[in-house]
Amino acid sequence: MSAQSASPAGEIRHWQMKWQEGPADGGLRAPVTEEQGWIDVEAKAEMPQKPPGVSSAWTKITLPSYHYVSPSVYIQTIYALHVKVYVEDRLVFEGDRGFIMDNYSLLVPLDIRDNGKTLYIWTQTLQDRIGIKEQVILGEHSILIKDYIKNGLIDVILGGAFIFVAAVLFVCAFFLNKEYFPVAASLSIVIASTGVLSVTYSPFMYTFYSYLGGLSVFLFDVALLSLLPALTFLFEKIFGGGKYGIIRRFRKFQMFYSLFCCVLLIINALSGAGMWNSTISSRPRLSALL
Numbered sequence: 001m002s003a004q005s006a007s008p009a010g011e012i013r014h015w016q017m018k019w020q021e022g023p024a025d026g027g028l029r030a031p032v033t034e035e036q037g038w039i040d041v042e043a044k045a046e047m048p049q050k051p052p053g054v055s056s057a058w059t060k061i062t063l064p065s066y067h068y069v070s071p072s073v074y075i076q077t078i079y080a081l082h083v084k085v086y087v088e089d090r091l092v093f094e095g096d097r098g099f100i101m102d103n104y105s106l107l108v109p110l111d112i113r114d115n116g117k118t119l120y121i122w123t124q125t126l127q128d129r130i131g132i133k134e135q136v137i138l139g140e141h142s143i144l145i146k147d148y149i150k151n152g153l154i155d156v157i158l159g160g161a162f163i164f165v166a167a168v169l170f171v172c173a174f175f176l177n178k179e180y181f182p183v184a185a186s187l188s189i190v191i192a193s194t195g196v197l198s199v200t201y202s203p204f205m206y207t208f209y210s211y212l213g214g215l216s217v218f219l220f221d222v223a224l225l226s227l228l229p230a231l232t233f234l235f236e237k238i239f240g241g242g243k244y245g246i247i248r249r250f251r252k253f254q255m256f257y258s259l260f261c262c263v264l265l266i267i268n269a270l271s272g273a274g275m276w277n278s279t280i281s282s283r284p285r286l287s288a289l290l
Contacts, residue, residue: 009074009139012061013043017131020056020122027122030086031058043135047079056082056124061136063110063117071110072141073119074148077133077203078104080123087114097206099213102127105203107148109141152204159202162195183237189230196223221265225258 016038018031038060039048050057063073079102085093093108102125123130137144166188173184199205200220206213232251241248 009137009143010064010066011043012064012136012138015041015059015061015132015136017041017048018058018060019051019054020058021051021054027056027058027082027084027124030089030120030122031060032089032118032120041131043132047129047131047133050128050130055126056122057130059121059123059131061119061121063114063119063138065116066138068112068138068140070141071112071114071138072144073106073108073110074137074139074144075104075106075108075132075134076137076147076151078106078121078123079127079129079131079133080104080125081127082122082124084122086120086122087111088117088120095210097210097213099217100126101206101213101217102129103203103206105148105151105207107141107144148207149204151207152202155198155202156204159195159198159200162191162198166192166195183234186230186234186237189226190234193223193227193230196220197227218265218269222262225261229254229258 018034018038041048041059061073081100081102082096083094083104083106084091085106085108087110092110093106095104108119121132137147169184169191170188173181173188176184196219200216200223205216209216229251232247232254236242236247236251239247
């Protein structure tokens with residue numbers, strides 16, 4: 001039986017969620033026997049608000065009957081820093097991020113014998129949001145993996161194109177007259193920063209290149225701090241300093257603020273504050289999924 005002749009992928013639009021209050025156990029054991037405290041959640045509805053003092057939660061998904069040759073569950077967006085996925089009491093996936101990027105994309109392969117069983121997902125975060133954002137899709141692995149790989153890939157391609165254009169423009173700026181060099185150089189910084197933001201915010205990077213997660217977050221912050229001063233400088237060069245030099249004063253303030261923040265970023269990185277600790281317990285490598 002081929003993947004093409006199997007049943008089409010189906011959406012799971014309903015699941016349950018349970019806040020983990022009290023001392024966290026690290027999701028060591030799925031709450032298979034617990035029946036109280038579960039909240040009904042609908043796909044694409046507003047996510048439940050995380051109660052104060054709560055940092056982890058369980059999500060329970062009942063798998064429908066299926067007839068797939070190689071079944072998988074695809075979750076496009078789930079918010080967490082630490083994720084564990086159980087089928088009943090069997091751990092099938094674990095991911096733990098040591099950097100602040102809580103946008104996960106999961107493709108969890110299942111066994112044919114998991115038909116009709118219950119999926120338990122433990123999530124932990126330091127952010128204000130936690131849990132599944134959209135619907136859960138159950139289908140053939142060879143079909144779902146295409147959507148899994150393409151999730152955020154366009155952002156990486158577009159960002160790479162921006163970075164390439166910025167590099168070409170910056171090189172060409174050296175062949176212009178001196179009066180046009182600041183304009184071309186600042187424009188190249190604006191374009192490059194936009195490209196870096198697009199690449200480093202894409203879930204594709206943190207799904208397949210999670211070992212670069214700390215570096216990606218660092219580059220995202222640097223690009224964000226470089227974009228506004230360069231944009232203001234470009235605006236000043238084209239339209240002037242403005243009345244009473246308001247634009248010039250604002251640009252100097254932005255440059256001082258961005259420089260100050262970049263120094264703090266470097267100090268934080270050199271101090272080993274956890275930004276570069278991006279070890280993943282179970283890295284979803286592309287070659288292992290194909």
